[in-house]
Amino acid sequence: MAIANVSWQHFREELLAWYRPERRPMPWKEETDPYRIWLSEIILQQTRVEQGWPYFERFVTAYPTVTVLAAAEDDAVMKLWEGLGYYSRARNLLKAARTVADEHGGKFPATYAGLLDLPGIGPYTAAAVASFAFGRQVAVLDGNVFRILARYAGDATPTTTEPGRKHFQQLAERALGEVPAARFNQAIMDFGALVCTPKQADCARCPVASGCQALAQDRVYDLPVKGKKTTVRPRYFHYLVVSDARDRYLLEQRPAGDIWQSLYQFPLVETDSVDTSLEQLIQHTDWPATLDPTRLRQLRRSGVYRHQLSHQTIGAVFHVLASHGLLAPAAPPDSPMVVPRDEFDRYALPRIITRFLEDTTLTLGF
Ligand code: SF4
Incomplete structure (x- = not known):
């Protein structure tokens, strides 16, 4: 007192x-x-x-x-x-x-x-x-x-x-x-x-x-005395960076009720581990229904990008994949959309994704 x-x-x-x-x-x-x-x-x-x-x-x-x-x-x-x-x-x-x-x-x-x-x-x-x-x-x-x-x-x-x-x-x-x-x-x-x-x-x-x-x-x-520390929840995001021969990528809008609501992202599979393999991602319920894994070729897997929020720590891995055929957009509003690389600037992206883009040249060399 x-x-x-x-x-x-x-x-x-x-x-x-x-x-x-x-x-x-x-x-x-x-x-x-x-x-x-x-x-x-x-x-x-x-x-x-x-x-x-x-x-x-x-x-x-x-x-x-x-x-x-x-x-x-x-x-x-x-x-x-x-x-x-x-x-x-x-x-x-x-x-x-x-x-x-x-x-x-x-x-x-x-x-x-x-x-x-x-x-x-x-x-x-x-x-x-x-x-x-x-x-x-x-x-x-x-x-x-x-x-x-x-x-x-x-x-x-x-x-x-x-x-x-x-x-x-x-x-x-x-x-x-x-x-x-x-x-x-x-x-x-x-x-x-x-x-x-x-x-x-x-x-x-x-x-x-x-x-x-x-x-x-x-x-x-x-001083000052703070109350109990809040617990921080770890989350693991696996982004599917899928592109086709026209340098177009899949992007989707984040849903309501979670962090980064309304921002855009690569299709996301959220798992309980940073080490989840591509084979495991394909079996996961978050894998996009419209994405045929037999038409994809894995080019590389990024390191882990970390992002600290007040109650969550995000660990993100980017799986860079090439599509053998041209990508086709799914029906809105559930998308994903197909977006040319040079139009990414039009979309608000979470910082963890822009960091990845800054680190990466997304040229796939077909
Ligand atoms: S008010 Fe802050 S800076 Fe000033 S004497 Fe007290 S503790 Fe030090």
Whole structure:
């Protein structure tokens, strides 16, 4: 629990005195346009700033306003999102843009509660947009803020439970007090990125060190306390990279209800081992009914490509196969489709597949 003698007034005063916007320049810094703030926040969820920055710039160039984004084709948005991962964010991005365009006349709701109602907007993004764009008195709470508050207050309440989240939201509001929320929120985010960092906190130069309980108790790296670790499930994807003499390949769209929904991929057989042989794949229930194994020649088998998601580790193997006859598309919507190699750019592919393509020259030499 929080220690009684924590001074939040000291915390907020020292934090604001330390804050300089130019210390951490970003294209959305000091921004007041709710569309650009919202867009940057959605892009930056679970994404490093260096990775997200070019995506933000591409999106605002292609879709300068929320109404332009709302009118975009789904596939075009997914394509622009390609490589960022967590594709449900892109789908929610479109849903939220269309809700703003259709139900709010193209203007974002100006309250925390109204913003929270939009698809894909959680408490953090709602607080960021409400405070930065509309000057609402609400404190942001993300991994940085959990860490700073837990350390400053010497508070070991687990952060990953719902009661823990509520407890820290109250602490964040107490820390904010009556100072302008936009400036405070920006300051605490910069402070978490530059000073009170997860593994190398700069306590020697920290402006709030004199009131920091974790420093006084030598518990800086014991805090914050997270709840139980989530288990990570291993999955093994065997992609069938089938092509014909016209350099055309089979591609299919991923189904709903699983990772990478709506993205495109080579036909996939999922097994319980990375070592599954082609003969075993042919016997598997996932083997495409329209693919006759007697007309295929195995050219090579890739190494294992790994991809870490929050709850799953994917191990992917690419089986490169040549078809003796020309490929014929199956009836939609179950496809696979037949796509020339030089048209792959039109399809949003999971990062694990683009990595394979970058490593490979898919010229089969008929
Ligand atoms: S003294 Fe260290 S642990 Fe405490 S708030 Fe400052 S940087 Fe973080």
